[in-house]
Amino acid sequence: MPNIQQLEDLTTQVRRDILRMVHKVNSGHPGGSLGCAEFFVTLYQDIMETKDGFDMDGKGEDLFFLSNGHISPVYYSILARSGYFPVDELNTFRLIDSRLQGHPTTHEGLPGVRIASGSLGQGMSVAIGAAEAKKLNNDDHLIYSLHGDGELQEGQNWEAIMYAAGNKVDNLIATVDLNGQQIDGSTDNVLPMGNLKAKFEAFGWTVVEIEEGNNIEAILKGMAEAKSLTGKEKPVCVLLKTVMGNGVDFMMHTHAWHGKAPNDEQLEIGLAQNAETLGDY
DSSP states (O other): OHHHHHHHHHHHHHHHHHHHHHHTOOOHHHHHHHHHHHHHHIIIIIIIIISSSSOOOTSSEEEEEEGGGHHHHHHHHHHTTTTOOOGGGGTTTTTEEEEESOOSSSTTTTOOOOOOHHHHHHHHHHHHHHHHHHHHHOOOEEEEEEETTTGSHHHHHHHHHHHHHTTTTTTTTEEEEEEETTTTTTTTHHOOOOHHHHHHHHTEEEEEEEETOHHHHHHHHHHHHHHTTTTSSSEEEEEEEEEEETSSGGGTTOOGGOOOOOOOOHHHHHHHHHHHSSSSO
16 A cells, blocks of 8 residues: 555656646646646545456446546556556557547546546446446446536536435445536536535435545545445545636636646646656656
8 A cells, every 4th residue: 555655756757747748738727637636646546446357347446437527638648657557558649549538538448447437427327337237246346437517517426326325326435526617617607506515415415524635644534534434324425625727826726727728837837846756657
């Protein structure tokens, strides 16, 4: 099990990967990816129980589903850094015929990716289905999922959220990246969602709040609490309060970098703020 310093070092390298991938093709979504770097690193390096080798069935291990698929750079980086495919394949991000498309897909058979995502609002339904399959297979491992806060403006989420509680899907931990930003501005300005904790609780979920969603120790503690609350006849929601663009000062606290690539000068500034730790691809 990695220590905190190792997780922090890997997070720094993941941020470098994100910046370099998006810059190379002048396309992609760095803001949300950077904001979730700590979460992905702790999830794949410490929290989830996985097995060697990858198969689509995923029996006998925890599974993760990314709903807000536009933050694929952070997803691809941690998958590569966790050994699912060669790190140098990150060089092919968003290129024609690459397995690393702008939004994750399954038709090219990229290890670690079990669903095509990016059509917002669908991941909750998929995660619930996978959780029910675990129960049918008498598999006591958990399903983890990640969703954007702006994504919750999609109505399908709330049908699924209602279904999960009504059917006691208690082997699911659905995390919401609560950064308050979406492509057109702040979530409060685009479509206020009110008190998400109260909403999830009203729908019959148990809610854990992680106030420092870019702090690895806080994530480890909060996710351990969430895991301890599974198996109690209620699905679990984690509200992860992050900063969009975290780790690159000019990208932080703004929706401007939701889907914008850094230029050459900006790339160098961002990389300088995140010194190389494990080696670039």
